[in-house]
Amino acid sequence: xxxxxxxxxxxxxxxxxxxxxxxxxxxxxxxxxxxxxxxxxxxxxxxxxxxxxxxxxxxxxxxxxxxxxxxxxxxxxxxxxxxxxxxxxxxxxxxxxxxxxxxxxxxxxxxxxxxxxxxxxxxxxxxxxxxxxxxxxxxxxxxxxxxxxxxxxxxxxxxxxxxxxxxxxxxxxxxxxxxxxxxxxxxxxxxxxxxxxxxxxxxxxxxxxxxxxxx
Amino acid sequence: xxxxxxxxxxxxxxxxxxxxxxxxxxxxxxxxxxxxxxxxxxxxxxxxxxxxxxxxxxxxxxxxxxxxxxxxxxxxxxxxxxxxxxxxxxxxxxxxxxxxxxxxxxxxxxxxxxxxxxxxxxxxxxxxxxxxxxxxxxxxxxxxxxxxxxxxxxxxxxxxxxxxxxxxxxxxxxxxxxxxxxxxxxxxxxxxxxxxxxxxxxxxxxxxxxxxxxxxxxxxxxxxxxxxxxxxxxxxxxxxxxxxxxxxxxxxxxxxxxxxxxxxxxxxxxxxxxxxxxxxxxxxxxx
Numbered sequence: 001x002x003x004x005x006x007x008x009x010x011x012x013x014x015x016x017x018x019x020x021x022x023x024x025x026x027x028x029x030x031x032x033x034x035x036x037x038x039x040x041x042x043x044x045x046x047x048x049x050x051x052x053x054x055x056x057x058x059x060x061x062x063x064x065x066x067x068x069x070x071x072x073x074x075x076x077x078x079x080x081x082x083x084x085x086x087x088x089x090x091x092x093x094x095x096x097x098x099x100x101x102x103x104x105x106x107x108x109x110x111x112x113x114x115x116x117x118x119x120x121x122x123x124x125x126x127x128x129x130x131x132x133x134x135x136x137x138x139x140x141x142x143x144x145x146x147x148x149x150x151x152x153x154x155x156x157x158x159x160x161x162x163x164x165x166x167x168x169x170x171x172x173x174x175x176x177x178x179x180x181x182x183x184x185x186x187x188x189x190x191x192x193x194x195x196x197x198x199x200x201x202x203x204x205x206x207x208x209x210x211x212x213x214x215x
Numbered sequence: 216x217x218x219x220x221x222x223x224x225x226x227x228x229x230x231x232x233x234x235x236x237x238x239x240x241x242x243x244x245x246x247x248x249x250x251x252x253x254x255x256x257x258x259x260x261x262x263x264x265x266x267x268x269x270x271x272x273x274x275x276x277x278x279x280x281x282x283x284x285x286x287x288x289x290x291x292x293x294x295x296x297x298x299x300x301x302x303x304x305x306x307x308x309x310x311x312x313x314x315x316x317x318x319x320x321x322x323x324x325x326x327x328x329x330x331x332x333x334x335x336x337x338x339x340x341x342x343x344x345x346x347x348x349x350x351x352x353x354x355x356x357x358x359x360x361x362x363x364x365x366x367x368x369x370x371x372x373x374x375x376x377x378x379x380x381x382x383x384x385x386x387x388x389x390x391x392x393x394x395x396x397x398x399x400x401x402x403x404x405x406x407x408x409x410x411x412x413x414x415x416x417x418x419x420x421x422x423x424x425x426x427x428x429x430x431x432x433x434x435x436x437x438x439x440x441x442x443x444x445x446x447x448x449x450x451x452x453x454x455x456x457x458x459x460x461x462x463x464x465x466x467x468x469x470x471x472x473x474x475x476x477x478x479x480x481x482x483x484x485x486x487x488x489x490x491x492x493x494x495x496x497x498x499x500x501x502x
Contacts, residue, residue, distance in 0.1 A: 083447045083477045084454065096476050099447075102260035110447040110476055111261040112302055129260045132235075 021163060021203045022049055022137035023087065023103065025130045027123030027153075029056040029145025031173025033070070035193040036143060040074035042197025046090040047076065049204055052108070054126045056119050056145065057097040067094070083110045095121040102129040117149035127153025136161030139203055141196060142181040144172035151177070151184035158185045163203055165189040165196050238278035239263060245282050250292055252366070253429045254299060256453035262299070269295045293369070300367040302444060305386055306341045306379075309475045310393035312443070313349060315495035317395050320470050321353050323499075324438060330359040333437045333464065335428060336445030337363035340374025344403075345391075346441060347417040352397055356420055362435070364426035371423045377413035381406055428457050433464040440465060443474035443496075455483040462487055467502035 028036055032055050043051075057066065067078050070092070077091040081101050085093065085108050093108060095101040100111040101121050116122035123142070127150060130138045140157040142150045144167055158164045164187035169175035171192035182190065189199045236259075243255045243262075254262060270281045273291060284291045307313050324330055332350075337343045343363040350356040365371050379387075388400040404411040426434070428445070440461050446454050461471055462484050471479075471488065473496040479485045488498035 081476070082480075083474075084451055084481055086481075099476055100261075102258070102264075104258060104260050104450075107451070109258040109260055110444075111264070112304070112444050112447070113261070113264060114303065125264070132260065132263070 019136045019161065021139045023130055023134045024049060024051040024139045024141065024200065024204070025054065025103070025126050025157075026051065026141040026143065027054045027126060027145075027150045028143030028167075029119070029123075029147060029149065029174065029177055031144030032056070033066075034144075035167055035172065037070060037074050038193035039141065039143075039197035039200065040070070040076050040092065042194060042201050043076070043204065044201060045076055047092070047204075049089050050087040051076075051092045052081075052087075052095070052101065052103065052126060052130070053078075053092050054095040054101060054121050054123050056121070056123075056149070057095075070094070081108050081110070084108070095126065097121075100125040102126070103133045104129075105133055117147055119147065119149045123150035124153035128156045131156040131160040131162060134162070138162035139165065139200060141165045141167075141200065142178055142187075143167045143193070144174050145177035146174045147177055148180040149177065151180040154181045154187065155185040158187070163188050165191075165200060167196060168192050235263075235278065238282075239266060242266065242278045242282040242285070245286055246292070246295075249286055251430075252296065252427075256429070256450050257299075257448050258450050261448055265298050266295075269298050296367055297369070300338065300365065300370055302336070302338045302448075304338065304341050304444065305383065305390060306345045307387065307390035307394045307396075308342070308443075310390045310395075312472065312475065312495050312497075313345060313390075313394035315492045315497055316472065317349060317353065319492050319495075319497060320439065320472075321355065323468070323470065324355055327438055328358065330355060330439070331435060331437045332359055332361045333435070333440045333442075334361060334363045335426070335440060335442040335461075337365050337374055337423070338370055340377065340423075341379070341387075342441065342443065343374060343421060343423075344377060344413050344417055345394075347421060348391070348396070348403055349394070351417065356417075359420050361421045362437075363421055363423050365423075366425065366427045366429075368425050371425060375418065375423045377415065377418060378410050379404075379413070381409050381411050384411060428460065429453065433460055435464065436466050437464055437469055438466055439470045439472070441472040443472065444477070445474075446477060447474065451481075458482050458484040462500065465500045467500060469500045471498045471500070472496060473498075 026036055070078050078094055079091045080094050080096055087106055087108060098120055100113055102109045116124050127140050138157050140154055142154050154164055166181045166187045167178045168190050169178045172178050247253045273284060275281055334343045350359050391400045404413045446457060479488055479498055488500055491497040491499045
């Protein structure tokens with residue numbers, strides 16, 4: 001299965017302005033935490049839709065440290081994903097180290113399948129399962145990092161009609177992952193994290209006022 | 216594979232997903248009816264990944280294609296069964312769990328003259344040997360019977376061998392030490408070329424047996440049940456059924472140990488246990 005799918009240049013995204021975002025999945029690696037914080041700062045609190053945050057983490061990473069860091073910089077409530085945790089709005093669901101997180105219909109499930117692109121949790125796995133469950137209601141955000149995790153999943157979200165946002169490589173601490181995303185799929189938005197956050201905020205807000213197009 | 220999302224219907228991803236869902240359901244139904252293995256209540260997202268992996272490995276491109284092969288070729292079913300039942304793990308994974316077993320659970324276990332322990336979903340046996348090693352170090356192995364069960368007979372045969380790659384021993388040693396191990400980990404195995412064989416005497420008190428958590432009933436009463444990162448592959452309904460099975464299989468005050476990211480909190484049996492160490496997922500059955 002090749003990941004080299006590109007949407008034709010100039011393909012209209014406007015017709016999807018009426019499809020509300022029902023789930024946001026954010027993926028990042030090296031530099032991804034900082035980018036995620038900047039992005040999350042632009043989102044309303046409490047979050048009106050569930051947000052799943054998948055950051056590559058070492059198995060021994062201290063969960064408390066990470067939680068405190070994100071809470072400090074985002075003002076959002078953070079919960080670490082447990083098996084069968086419901087996908088509720090109002091909080092950022094953080095993928096635990098060394099498990100894949102999958103999006104089911106109303107909940108998150110876990111897996112210990114082999115790492116994907118050397119990663120567990122894998123952003124590809126999260127994006128892909130979100131595309132399967134939420135289809136066009138998914139917004140996928142790919143941030144800074146090394147490697148290529150997330151590129152294939154981004155294309156799956158795009159193909160399912162969902163929103164795709166990629167951090168502008170020039171703004172990333174590590175360009176490889178966003179660049180791989182851009183090579184795999186032509187996203188709706190390419191921008192620095194703060195701008196990504198603002199665009200995402202208007203997409204989330206689009207649920208309340210479906211006739212408004214994000215600018 | 217250059218497809219545009221279908222703009223004319225309400226949910227483009229939704230339409231394609233529904234067909235695949237139908238095919239997945241038919242495949243799982245076919246497996247159940249023909250072979251008796253019931254994967255119909257496994258968590259859909261994770262089993263779907265594994266089904267696709269097998270589908271591509273067989274050179275096919277749909278679940279319907281896999282269904283055809285599976286029904287008519289038992290060897291394909293065998294390969295699929297391996298895919299669905301092997302959970303790669305490491306010895307003393309999540310050392311803090313084993314450390315908590317040592318400090319919180321062992322004192323309780325000492326009060327019994329004879330111990331029955333159930334390692335449910337033991338897969339290739341890493342967890343079983345870790346339990347045996349821990350029990351030996353605290354002087355409880357001789358009075359214990361460890362029942363190590365799994366759905367897959369072939370995987371159990373592997374577990375019974377006690378042979379693992381030498382390359383894994385460094386990670387296992389680190390885990391073992393972090394779990395409070397008191398000896399040199401290499402005391403427990405002998406190395407030969409690129410593999411190690413664990414001390415066969417560790418296996419003296421272990422019974423490896425086939426048991427299907429989905430369909431089989433309780434077969435004994437245990438003082439400790441360890442089932443870690445197995446039920447994450449089950450849907451919520453099946454998890455609750457298995458939890459009732461475990462509840463029926465524990466003596467009063469018996470202990471249940473789950474995986475790091477599994478909790479009793481959202482289950483139907485949460486009130487039937489008290490927390491022994493909630494963070495380490497150790498629970499004690501209320502009498």
